[in-house]
């Protein structure tokens with residue numbers, strides 16, 4: 001068998017890499033939390049069943065050290081998360097100050113290990129991307145994390161670390177594109193005054209965290225595209241072509257970080273956008289075709305079927321695999337075994353169990369979407 005993972009010729013760009021860890025197989029967040037479902041471990045299992053990892057493509061994620069974490073996070077906050085995990089408790093003052101041990105950002109066994117692994121994975125992904133290739137780290141994308149507190153299910157902010165790693169390597173312009181259904185507020189605010197980073201976020205309007213309005217440009221290096229309920233494939237294609245790509249080309253980035261949350265998909269229980277997974281894959285591919293030095297992160301996504309299908313299919317597409325029309329029975333059986341408190345069993349269409357690619361959800365580009373490029377480009 002010929003292994004072409006090391007092939008760097010122009011006609012054969014290097015194969016993409018996948019950063020993962022078995023730490024994501026451990027139960028986390030506690031029962032009934034929206035993130036207690038199977039997500040990234042399911043992606044790895046499905047991609048293994050489909051033989052979508054060539055030798056050397058799967059890289060094990062290291063953990064970030066406390067010294068690394070403190071390049072962005074407040075040392076007292078880092079110490080508080082470590083201590084809470086070690087003791088298994090959070091007192092009221094710590095909870096109020098750092099927002100850990102709450103319903104939103106619960107304390108659970110292994111929290112510190114898991115959160116530091118997500119950061120370590122994004123640092124590794126950025127280091128590998130610097131070599132000129134696409135690196136997929138679906139456990140990343142904790143874009144709401146703040147320097148001094150947890151927010152929106154995010155303890156640390158791994159996309160910030162992917163960006164910092166690229167900047168520390170000497171890059172002077174890095175583009176961050178956030179396709180999650182929620183505004184990438186933590187990343188925007190981290191780099192709002194840094195001219196080396198442009199953040200562009202496409203997210204559902206009037207949804208938590210309620211920031212990222214159309215005229216919000218941070219301190220100059222942010223652009224926001226808030227979109228209405230029912231956002232469809234044609235509307236995403238339109239915004240990528242007429243807003244995201246022109247903004248990127250004008251900025252001229254040397255590398256790219258994408259947060260590709262799976263929560264803008266039809267069927268996600270925490271948002272009301274209606275994309276097919278094929279539209280998200282296409283958006284990522286369009287960006288990568290222009291800027292191949294890219295870290296692709298995961299993000300939100302609260303329906304285990306749509307999350308696992310979306311990110312498995314994305315990895316397949318990044319690696320040039322053919323997406324099967326119908327899943328092998330082994331994969332279908334795996335899909336059948338997924339569970340969610342937020343989705344009724346009767347609401348699971350058979351296509352979620354037997355296919356990876358959604359049918360396209362084309363539709364009209366509504367006037368509200370059509371006017372957005374003009375408002376962010378000038």
Ligand SMILES: [Zn+2]
Pocket residue numbers: 180181182261263299300301
């Ligand atoms: Zn989200």
